[in-house]
Amino acid sequence: MKKIIAVLIPAVFIVFFILIMISSSYLKQSFREDDNVPVIIDAIKEDVDAGDWSEAKEGADELETAWKIIMGRVQFSAARDELRDAKTSIVRMKAYIEANDRAGSLAELNEVKEHWTYIGE
Amino acid sequence: MNEALVEIVRALIAFFTLLIFTRLLGKQQMSQLTFFDYVLGITVGSIAASLTIELTYDPWPMWLGLVTWILAVLVFQLVTVKWRYASKYIDGEATVVIMNGMIMEAAMKKLRYRISDLTEQLRDKGIFDISQVEFAVLEVSGKLSVLKKSQYQPVTPKDMNIKTKYSGIGTELIYDGVIVEKNLKQVNHDRKWLYKELKRSGINDESEVFFATLETTGKLYVDRYQDHIKSKTDISDYDGPY
Numbered sequence: 001m002k003k004i005i006a007v008l009i010p011a012v013f014i015v016f017f018i019l020i021m022i023s024s025s026y027l028k029q030s031f032r033e034d035d036n037v038p039v040i041i042d043a044i045k046e047d048v049d050a051g052d053w054s055e056a057k058e059g060a061d062e063l064e065t066a067w068k069i070i071m072g073r074v075q076f077s078a079a080r081d082e083l084r085d086a087k088t089s090i091v092r093m094k095a096y097i098e099a100n101d102r103a104g105s106l107a108e109l110n111e112v113k114e115h116w117t118y119i120g121e
Numbered sequence: 122m123n124e125a126l127v128e129i130v131r132a133l134i135a136f137f138t139l140l141i142f143t144r145l146l147g148k149q150q151m152s153q154l155t156f157f158d159y160v161l162g163i164t165v166g167s168i169a170a171s172l173t174i175e176l177t178y179d180p181w182p183m184w185l186g187l188v189t190w191i192l193a194v195l196v197f198q199l200v201t202v203k204w205r206y207a208s209k210y211i212d213g214e215a216t217v218v219i220m221n222g223m224i225m226e227a228a229m230k231k232l233r234y235r236i237s238d239l240t241e242q243l244r245d246k247g248i249f250d251i252s253q254v255e256f257a258v259l260e261v262s263g264k265l266s267v268l269k270k271s272q273y274q275p276v277t278p279k280d281m282n283i284k285t286k287y288s289g290i291g292t293e294l295i296y297d298g299v300i301v302e303k304n305l306k307q308v309n310h311d312r313k314w315l316y317k318e319l320k321r322s323g324i325n326d327e328s329e330v331f332f333a334t335l336e337t338t339g340k341l342y343v344d345r346y347q348d349h350i351k352s353k354t355d356i357s358d359y360d361g362p363y
């Protein structure tokens with residue numbers, strides 16, 4: 001029994017570490033209403049395409065909140081730069097939306113989506 | 122994102138991973154490490170450090186790199202244990218640098234081992250006169266093993282035909298004021314016997330004892346917490362505080 005426990009404890013530790021480190025691809029998914037990053041991005045894209053800038057602005061705020069939630073969840077398993085770059089893109093996207101700049105907004109939105117996709121890959 | 126918290130979690134992962142895997146690698150002592158083992162230790166330590174503080178990278182690939190290095194060592198260890206040729210090929214072989222009192226210059230040249238290295242390692246062994254050496258072998262670990270000429274070897278009781286008593290390893294019976302029951306049983310004694318022996322030394326309870334061992338001669342060595350030393354020997358040559 002002692003031998004089993006002696007082997008089991010380090011094995012449990014290692015499995016736990018692996019789970020922490022590979023959890024980001026699972027934890028970046030949506031678990032509640034306000035953290036679905038790809039869906040929010042698509043909604044903002046539609047608003048930007050339609051020229052509905054006030055809706056797009058609201059969407060951008062939602063995206064910022066969603067990204068904060070995701071960052072909190074994946075911070076132990078994802079690269080810091082990936083998370084920070086996405087945050088910077090969101091901030092830039094908000095500025096483009098404020099300036100009613102369609103091309104800039106779409107470019108930043110695509111970049112955020114790309115960062116989201118890279119997490120856990 | 123709390124960077125300090127992330128670093129703490131990553132540090133704990135690296136720390137316990139190293140602890141678990143180095144335990145798996147075994148008990149090879151630092152003094153027995155080959156140069157490759159030494160470099161390997163530095164590399165593994167460096168990856169573990171990166172895993173802790175390089176937050177710009179995903180931890181998972183770095184952890185995999187760390188584990189791959191450690192597993193590679195484990196595989197090499199297993200191969201060298203099972204296959205003697207591989208062991209020689211990977212770790213190299215001990216080389217005789219002094220044979221029958223003569224320095225093997227060719228072997229030393231091959232190893233890029235200087236005469237100053239040899240004399241230094243001999244001095245380290247307490248040998249200042251090279252003519253006292255019959256054989257000297259440079260081990261794989263870089264240490265020098267020396268066999269002195271028979272006329273320079275210390276006299277042993279056997280040489281003098283003196284009978285000696287068996288001396289083996291003592292058994293710990295009390296450690297930090299607590300009786301080690303398992304060891305007491307192993308030497309076929311009980312608490313009653315131990316208390317009797319302690320009483321003989323003027324000790325009433327095991328809690329007064331810091332360390333006690335039963336020597337193979339049957340003598341009980343006891344060290345108390347209170348040492349009652351009247352004049353202490355001070356080996357320091359500098360007045361503190363430091």
